[in-house]
Amino acid sequence: MPATPLPIAAGIGLRAPHVAQIRAERPAIAWLEVHSENYFVDGGLALTALDAIRSDYAVSLHGVGLSLGSADPLDRAHLSKLRDLADRIEPAAVSEHLCWGHVDGRHLNDLLPLPFTDEALDIVCDRVDKVQAALARPILVENVSAYLRFGCDAMAEWEFVAAVASRTGCKLLFDVNNVYVNAVNHGFDPKAYLAAIPADAVAEIHLAGFDASGACLIDSHGTHVAPPVWVLYRETIERFGPQPTLIEWDTDIPALAVLLDEAAEAQRMLEACDAVAA
């Protein structure tokens, strides 16, 4: 099956508790996204299930562990597994995070914040170039939530993100929740962020819920999309045009119907945006 672009519609993140139900019921979902690393396996039931789902749905591979922003060299073994998986699945999109996760070969297995410096920008762009060359396709790069900033920052987050896209030709996976979380945590106006990103660079949008119970907002992916994030989502699609939009839910995973309801809300907003533009 040839890879086709993601449909400009709402999809959901495919998580293990829903796999059997989706295979059995084949609900009307525009597309599905999986975490690439969950399929870095030689065989087994999960991979068989993904093959079956791929024959019914457009699938996006979303990586959490390639670490585009590490000072360490690119992890070639990891990249090779990603390439093998992409060859097998022929995904509609391949995405990674704008973060780092290992140093001196020791992994922390989290989406860690980069300093927005010229050195970090050079390193990220070099890694994105190499990944795109290895996969022979443009990748999508996602902005992440951050709970701290570094004194050495030489530019704003949106300048860094925009520069990565313009220098490498990669597309952006614009995570609206992460922009909102960072705007609250670091005190900036998310409209400035939207205005700084080139309109044609965004090719996918993520929506998720955050945890507001602590001293700063945390990107928990464990609850509904918050009302102010829906507002920012509407502004985002007004700015970038309707884009493939994904509902992510990774902890305290609810019934599939709850995810489908969230996706339906995103779909309504996409269609409303289309109607205004038309």
Added chain:
Amino acid sequence: MQSLRELQRAFRAATLFGDSAALASLDLVGGSLQPAARIAVYRNNILGNYRKALAATYPVVRRLVGESFFAAVVEHFVHDYPSTRGDVNRYGSEFAMFLASYAPARDLAYLPDVARLEWAIDQASIAADAPPLDIDALAGVPAAAQGLLRFALHPSLQLVVSVHPILRIWQVNQPDHVGEDRVDLSEGGDALLVQRGRGGVCIERIGEGERAWLAAFAENATLADATALATAAEPGFDLAAALRHRVVAQTIVGFRAPPSPASGKPT
């Protein structure tokens, strides 16, 4: 100014090891939240990710020791055995070895072997698939050459041996277990075969002869040599029954015959 590598090293030291000099060097800025509180968010996220990943691979170990003890074990383990890959799903290959040397768990002598069983289950779940053995081809091997056959085992096959009754411990600690949940630790050890079938990973208790027989194939032994080892380990070892069972169960999925005398070519 710190290089990116220096910053990332300091970040790791500050989050995982609570290194206050490293934290100061990061020069964290902005907002009302103190740097220590900000780095603590990452520390909690990182350790939380590892707890979640290791609990997914080692659910019975976690259940045996309880939530708070498990959290302490994970933190020590992460310090001693840093993750070496970006895929956290496969983190923890040294967990059994670590538990064997972890003093607070010394009273639970069976715990490392339970961890070895759970790692074997995890490995079996992700191993390559394999087509079944070609029975007709096997039947075509001349009787005189049969002793020199070398069998290929299913890629998911794992053999786990313990002096403790780890299968019973594993079974009574499954979420869906009903009935008696006491285990007599003196009831003896287990030789276990772990393998993925069509429905998922299965665990089977096997005899010492069969264990020796399969372990010999894993080491590329011939059928004659493997059978000699099996019979030495268990005088009543029934070759015909074991062969039939293991072909049907797709534990044995292939074979290499010795070069035929007619061709004279080595393989």
